[in-house]
Amino acid sequence: MVVEDRRLAVLRAIVEDYVSTEEPVGSKALVERHQLGVSPATVRNDMAVLEDEGFITQPHTSAGRVPTDKGYRLFVDRLTQVKPMSAAERRAIASFLDGAVDVDDVVQRSVRLLSQLTRQVAVVQYPTLSNSTVRHVELVSVTPTRLLAVLILSTGRVEQRLVELEGELADDELSELRGSLNGAVAGEQISDAVTTLGEFHATVRPELASAARTAAVAVREAMSDHRSDARVAVGGTANLSRFGEFDTTIRPLLEALEEHVVLLKLLGETGSDGLVTVRIGHEGPFQNLATTSVVAAGYGPGEQSIASLGIVGPTRMDYPATMASVRAVARYVSRILDEA
Amino acid sequence: MVVEDRRLAVLRAIVEDYVSTEEPVGSKALVERHQLGVSPATVRNDMAVLEDEGFITQPHTSAGRVPTDKGYRLFVDRLTQVKPMSAAERRAIASFLDGAVDVDDVVQRSVRLLSQLTRQVAVVQYPTLSNSTVRHVELVSVTPTRLLAVLILSTGRVEQRLVELEGELADDELSELRGSLNGAVAGEQISDAVTTLGEFHATVRPELASAARTAAVAVREAMSDHRSDARVAVGGTANLSRFGEFDTTIRPLLEALEEHVVLLKLLGETGSDGLVTVRIGHEGPFQNLATTSVVAAGYGPGEQSIASLGIVGPTRMDYPATMASVRAVARYVSRILDEA
C-alpha cells in the first residue's frame, strides 16, 4: 500500500516537473527536487512499473520519462484538487467582467480574461437560446414584399431574418400580423415557441395566412438555426507560440479554431454549471488534435448550463491552475447572467 | 535607356523568382530561367547597381539577392499590372458569395473566400454605418424602467442598446415615444440622425422629455459607437504556417489580429472603391510587423467606399495575383451591396 502511494507520488512529481520544465524528467532530478525519501534507484523501479502500466513513456532510450495521456488523466482525476483562487485573483476577475454592458460584451471580455489568466487559447460559446424566452417579435416592412423579422429574447439577444412575401402586405395588415404573432409566442420558451409557430398560420385570418406562414418559418429558422450553430468567440491565439511543431500541432488547431462547428464539438458536452470537464489528447473527437487538451465548464443563469467556455492547450499544461481559472470565470459569468 | 530597362527586368525577375522559390536568387539561375539575352556577368553588374540603389540585398556574402521593401515597392508600382481573373475564378467568386443571406453573411463568406484565394490571412471590415440610413427604431419594454432600443438600418444591420429610464413609462407613452422617434429619424442618414437626436427631447411632450432624452442618447451611442470601433472578421490564420519565425513574425501578427482596433489601423485608409492599396513591410504603422505586407481595397455600394477588406501576408508574396484577388472580391462585394 505504501509502495502504491509512493508510486502515485512519483507520477505526480513527474507530471509537475514535466509541465514546468517541458523536458523529460529522470530519476535523479526527481529525487533532488521532491522529498520522496527514497533513492533514485527505487524511483527507477517505480518508473518501470508506471511505464508498464502505461502512465508514462520514454521518448527514446536514455531519456527521462514523459507522462502519457493516461498519466495525465490519472493525475487530473486523483492527484490534484482544483486550488481556490486567491482574493486578488477574484478581484481581478470581478473588475475585468463587471464593466460589461451586454451579453456579447460579457462573452468578449471573458475570452480575453481567460486567455490572459491561463495563457492559453480561450474559447467562449455565446449563450444559446434554448432556455431563453421570447420577449418580442418585431416585423418591419423593408419593401412592399419584404419584411425584416426581428426576434428579441429574454437574454437581451437579438436575431434577425429577412422574409420574402408572396404578395404585398398593407401596413395595417402588418400590424395585425405583428400583434397576433406576439400574442402567440411572446413570453414562451424557445422550444415551445417553435412548436407554436408551426401552427401559427392557421390561427389568423385567411387573407393573412400566407404571409403568416412565411414569417413564422423565418422566425423559427432564426430560433433553431442559432441554437445549433451558436457562435463562439476565440482569443489568445498568440499563446500558441509555446506549443510544439507548427504543422503537426498549431496548424490543425488554428484550422479548428476557425470552424465554429468543430470548435463547439471540441468544447463538447459540459456537465452542469460549475463542473469542470477535462479532455486530454486523444480523448477528444479529433485525431489531428491528439496533443491538445480542452478544459471546459458550462455556465448559465441559475443552476442550468446553457453554454460552455474553456481553453484549449497542449496536453502538457498546468491542469490545476487552468481548471481553477476556468471554473472561476464560469462561475462569475453565471452570476452576471443571473443578475441580468 | 535600354540598360535601365534591362535593370528593371532583372529586378522583376528577381522578385518573381524569389517569391516562387523562397530562396535568394543568383545571377546564373536568373539567366537560365528568364530570357534576358545577356550573360550572367552582365546581370551581376546590374545586380550590383540595384543593390547600391537599395532595391535588393544579400543575406550574406556568397548568397543570391533578395528584394528589399523598396524593391517590392518599385515592383508593385511599375513592374506589374494586376492580372485579370479568369472566367473560372470569377464564377467561383460569384458562386461563393451569391448565397449570402445578409450583410454579416457576406462579410463572413468574403473572409473565407479571400483567405482561400490568396492563401493568406484575410481581413474584412464590416460595413460602417456612416452612409447608411435609419430604417426603423424600435423601443421594447424590458422592465418598467428599462427599454431595449433596436436600431434597424438600410443595410439590414441591426444594433441594440439597453436604456435605463429615470421613471416608469406606460405602454401608451412608449408607443407615443416610438412614434415620434421614428418620425424624427426614420429615413435619415446616420450623420444627420445623430444631430436630430440631439434635440429630440425638446420636440416631445414635457412628460416624455426625460425618457426621450435617455433613449435618444442610447440610440446615438449605438450609431456612433459602431461607426468608430467597427468590427472586423478574420480568417485563414492557418495560412500563417508558411510565414517565417514564430516569435519574430507570427506572434506579433496573431496579437494584432485579435486587436480589432489595431487591425483597422493596419487595413488603413483605403482609396476609393476598386483601388487596391499595398503597404509593404516597414511602410505600415507597426514596427513589429516589418516583415508583413497588407493588400487592401475599399468597398461599398455605388462608388463610395464605406469599409475595407484585404489580406495580410509576408512581404514575400505574389503581389500581382494577390492584388487581383483582393480587387475582384472587393468589386463583387460592392456589387452585392448595390443590389441589396
Added chain:
DNA sequence: CTTGGCACTCGCAGAGTTTGAGTGCCAGCA
C-alpha cells in the same frame, strides 16, 4: 557596354566524435 575567366568567400550538409543524462539489472543488505 558586354563578356568570359578567375580567385575568393562562406553557408550548408554530412561524417565523425564526445559528452552526459538516463536507464536496466544485479547483488547485497535491512
Added chain:
DNA sequence: TGCTGGCACTCAAACTCTGCGAGTGCCAAG
C-alpha cells in the same frame, strides 16, 4: 520483500571538421 549502491550500456544532442558549390567581385579583352 523491498531498498540501495554500483556498474555497464544506450543514445540524443552538441560540437568539430571538412569538402562542396553557389555565388560574388574584379579584370582584361572584345
